[in-house]
Amino acid sequence: MDGAAERTRLGRAVRLAPGAALVCSVLLPIVQVALAFGYPGSGLLTGVWSLVATATYLPFHLRHVWHAARGVRPPAGAWTLVAMAAVIIGATPLAGGTWPRAYVALVVSAMLVLPSRLANPLSAVLLIASGLAGRGLGMTWTDVPWLWFTVLCGSTAMLMLVWLAAALARLQSAREALAQQAVAQERRRIDDDVHRTLGAALEAIASRGQATCDRLARGERSGLTADLTRLSEDARETLADARQRVRGYRRPSLRAELETAAALLSAAGVRTRLVLPQGPLPATIDDRPRAALRAIVTRLLRDHASRTCVIMVSVRDGRVRLELRTDDAAETIEVPA
Structure with missing residues (x-):
C-alpha cells in the first residue's frame, strides 16, 4: 500500500x-x-x-x-x-x-x-x-x-x-508533525545550499559588474570587452547551475528520508540509531530506493516484534548502501550515486 x-x-x-x-x-x-x-x-x-x-x-x-x-x-x-x-x-x-x-x-x-x-x-x-x-x-x-x-x-x-x-x-498527529519537520529541514537545506553556491556566485557577478561600471565611468575602456564577455559567460554558467539545482530540489533529499524514517520508528517505540559515514552523501535519492526504504519502514511499524533498528549508511566505490538491521533480520538497499 x-x-x-x-x-x-x-x-x-x-x-x-x-x-x-x-x-x-x-x-x-x-x-x-x-x-x-x-x-x-x-x-x-x-x-x-x-x-x-x-x-x-x-x-x-x-x-x-x-x-x-x-x-x-x-x-x-x-x-x-x-x-x-x-x-x-x-x-x-x-x-x-x-x-x-x-x-x-x-x-x-x-x-x-x-x-x-x-x-x-x-x-x-x-x-x-x-x-x-x-x-x-x-x-x-x-x-x-x-x-x-x-x-x-x-x-x-x-x-x-x-x-x-x-x-x-x-x-496521526505524530505523522503530521514529522512531515512538517521534514519539510522544514528540507527548506533549511535548500536555503543553505542556495546561499552557499548561487548566492556566492551572484554576489561575485554583481561585484564584478559594479567594478566594470566604475571603470566605464572613469573612461577606462581598455579590456572592457573581454571583461564583459567573461561576465556574461559566468552569468550563463550560474543560470545553468541554478536550473540544474532546481531540478535536483524537486527530487527528495536522501538525508531527509533517512531522518524521517528514523523519527517514525522512534515515535512508534522502536529504538532506532542512524549511522552516517564521514564523507559526503548524495543530495537526493531516486524513486526506487526511496520506495524500498519506505516499504521497509512501513513493515517495521506493523511488526510489533521489532524493538531495535540500526540504519547504517555506507559508501563503497562511489555507491551508497543503506542497511536496516532489526532484532532478527537485515535488509540492504542500493542507492545510485
Missing part, C-alpha cells in the same frame, strides 16, 4: 474511532435501562428511575469518552466526574437490581478523566462499591463476584476501545 492510501486509511480510522467509542458507550446503558423495566423484582418505578438517572449521567460520560478518544482530557473533567458519580451513586437505592452495572461507566470515566495515580485506586474502590451495592439490592454473596467480573470486563473493553481511538489520533 502506498503512502497516500495509508494516510487515507489512517485518516478515516481517526475520524470514525471516536464515533464508534460513543456508540458502544451508549449501547450498554440502553440495555441496562431496558432490563430495569423487566428485571425480576423491578417494576415501572425502578425502570423510570433508571431511565431518568441514565439520561442525566450519560451526557457527562459521553463527553469524557469523546475527548479521551481524541487524545485530550476533557475540560473541567473532574467536576463533571463528580456530578456523574453523584447521579449514579444517588440512584443506586432507587434504580433496581441492574443498576450496579452502571458503575462500568463511572469506572471508565474515572480512568479517562483522572491521572493514573488517582484513577487506579478510585476505580478499585468503585469496583468494590458496585458489589456492595448489588448486595444491598438483594444480590447473594455468590453472585457478587460475577458482578465484579462483568463490571471489570465491561470497563476494560470500553477503555481499550477509547485508548485505541486516542492512539490513532496521536499517531
Whole structure:
C-alpha cells in the first residue's frame, strides 16, 4: 500500500474511532435501562428511575469518552466526574437490581478523566462499591463476584476501545508533525545550499559588474570587452547551475528520508540509531530506493516484534548502501550515486 492510501486509511480510522467509542458507550446503558423495566423484582418505578438517572449521567460520560478518544482530557473533567458519580451513586437505592452495572461507566470515566495515580485506586474502590451495592439490592454473596467480573470486563473493553481511538489520533498527529519537520529541514537545506553556491556566485557577478561600471565611468575602456564577455559567460554558467539545482530540489533529499524514517520508528517505540559515514552523501535519492526504504519502514511499524533498528549508511566505490538491521533480520538497499 502506498503512502497516500495509508494516510487515507489512517485518516478515516481517526475520524470514525471516536464515533464508534460513543456508540458502544451508549449501547450498554440502553440495555441496562431496558432490563430495569423487566428485571425480576423491578417494576415501572425502578425502570423510570433508571431511565431518568441514565439520561442525566450519560451526557457527562459521553463527553469524557469523546475527548479521551481524541487524545485530550476533557475540560473541567473532574467536576463533571463528580456530578456523574453523584447521579449514579444517588440512584443506586432507587434504580433496581441492574443498576450496579452502571458503575462500568463511572469506572471508565474515572480512568479517562483522572491521572493514573488517582484513577487506579478510585476505580478499585468503585469496583468494590458496585458489589456492595448489588448486595444491598438483594444480590447473594455468590453472585457478587460475577458482578465484579462483568463490571471489570465491561470497563476494560470500553477503555481499550477509547485508548485505541486516542492512539490513532496521536499517531496521526505524530505523522503530521514529522512531515512538517521534514519539510522544514528540507527548506533549511535548500536555503543553505542556495546561499552557499548561487548566492556566492551572484554576489561575485554583481561585484564584478559594479567594478566594470566604475571603470566605464572613469573612461577606462581598455579590456572592457573581454571583461564583459567573461561576465556574461559566468552569468550563463550560474543560470545553468541554478536550473540544474532546481531540478535536483524537486527530487527528495536522501538525508531527509533517512531522518524521517528514523523519527517514525522512534515515535512508534522502536529504538532506532542512524549511522552516517564521514564523507559526503548524495543530495537526493531516486524513486526506487526511496520506495524500498519506505516499504521497509512501513513493515517495521506493523511488526510489533521489532524493538531495535540500526540504519547504517555506507559508501563503497562511489555507491551508497543503506542497511536496516532489526532484532532478527537485515535488509540492504542500493542507492545510485
